[in-house]
Amino acid sequence: METVLHDDMSNLLDLLPPLTQLTRYCTVGEITEVLHQLKADLVTVRRKFEVWDAQSALQQGLIGTAGADTLKQLHDELNRIELERFIAAGSVSNLHRSCTRYRDLLAERALQIVTEEMAAAGYGAPPVSYALVSMGSDGREEQTLITDQDYLIVYDDGGEEAADAWFVEFGNRLVDCLEIAGFKRCTGDIMTSNPTWRGSYKQWRKRLFAIVRYEVEDFAKNMMDLIVLSDARFVGGDRELGGKLIELIRDMEKEHFQVLWSMARAATEMKLALGFMRRLWTEPSGEHRGELNVKLLAWAPLVMNVRILAISQGMAATNTVQRINYLEQEGSFSEEMARGLREAYDTLTHHRILLQIKQIKGIQKDSYYLDPLMLDSGEREQLRQAVIRVEELQKMIHTNFNIV
Incomplete structure (x- = not known):
């Protein structure tokens, strides 16, 4: 908690002008x-930050013994605390860290509750x-104020049909x-109720091999599934088993270049919110006329393209900023490019979080569309530069993978 507080205070102090400038206009x-x-x-x-830290610690401490209905109340309160903290400090990294931490605790408690319910209902203990x-933003440890379920289950071999x-x-x-605990159902059905996202290790291995060897009928869909799996991160249960599956995913993606090439092509073809003369592109008509979809046309392409390079280098990290840092360290990115991409990620994610806050407060219907004219000229230019950085990254990957 002390690190979070220090970072938040640093963000506030960074907004202050140098004292040497003040002496030109003010007396001692x-x-x-x-x-x-x-x-x-x-x-x-x-x-104020100390109060938020104490409140958050208290709520998180209650998760371990809470029932399913109470988890929702704790989740809502923790979200409220982080919303207020973000409005005060605007730290994307701190919001990611806090939300990911307490949602992991909530998910682990959900596992315990369901296991106990299964035993009480006569199903017995896990065979x-x-x-x-987890996958998606949770897998990348980039959780924000609005979340849904992006989980898979892998279980050990040997249980056969009973398992x-x-x-x-x-x-x-x-x-x-x-x-019930406040995790919305995934609109893409990436949930443990879907047999695609549940299976024994042997079943998962067979499924993954079928994708990378082009043995599946709907290759495009399965390719998207493989992209989602690229951000896999252990949350609860048997850590060794979870790590074993994650390692298998990484190895398959890296070793089958044609699959990685297909992923790279998809990443470089993602549309960006840039129009003529690299100006920000907005919807020309319809409900969102004059607005742009920050997630679809800027943020997602950035995350996707960084992911591709990280996979090609065999990096275990799933977090986007960590991936950028590692790619800089091993020479894929220059210092300037890495800095620009980190700034782009922070800018785009900051806008996404602000849009989420507007949705939560009922100011707008969704958390995707942004009207650039609602920003001041400096913010608009910062947003434009962020999208340009993504475009430059796409061009780099296009060249590196010889995509024609």
Whole structure:
């Protein structure tokens, strides 16, 4: 918690002008008065963050013994705390870290609740060990204020049909429990109730081999599934088993270049919110005329293209900023490009979170569309530069993978 508080305070202090500039316009007495007031304000702000830290710690401490209905209340309160903290400090990384931490706790508690319910209902204990693995923003440890379910289950071999049947019931109940706890059902059906996202290790291995060897009928859909799996991260259950599946996914993606090439082509073909003369492109007509979809036309292409390079280098990290850092360290990115991509990620994610806040507060219907004219000129240019950075990344991957 202390690290979060320090980072938040640093963000606030970064907004202040250098004192050397103040002496050009103010007397020593005026500066002294301002500094005293500033000190008092910082003390007030620090206390506010300390209160949020204490409240968050209290709520998280209650998760381990809470029932399913209570989990929703705790989840809502933790979201409220992070919303207020973000409005005050605007730290994307701190929001990611906090939301990911307490949602992992909520998911682990859901596993315990469902396991106990299964035993009480006569299904018995899990017939074999299993692991819950997250994907999407949760897998990348990039959780924000609005979330849905992006989980898979892998269970150990040896249980045969009895294990399959047990985990069908377990997967269905887990989805229900998570929904009660405040995790929306995934519109893409990436949930443990879907047999595509549930299976023994042997079944998962067979499924993955079928994709990378082009043995499946709907290759496009299965390719998207493989892309989703690229962000897999262990959440609960048997850590060794979860890690074993994740390692298998990484190895298959890296070793089958044609599959990786197909993923790279899809990434470089993602449309961006750039129009003529690299100006921001907005919807020309319809309900969202004059607006742009920040997620679809800027943020998602950035995450996707960084992911492709990380996979090609065999990196275990799933977090986008960590991937950028590692790609800089191993030489794929220059210092300037890495810095630009980190700034682009922060800018685009910051706007996405602000849009989520507007949706939560009922100001707008969704958290995707942004009207650039609602920003000041500096913010618009910052947004435009962020999208340009993504375009440059796409061009780099297009060249590296010899995509024609």
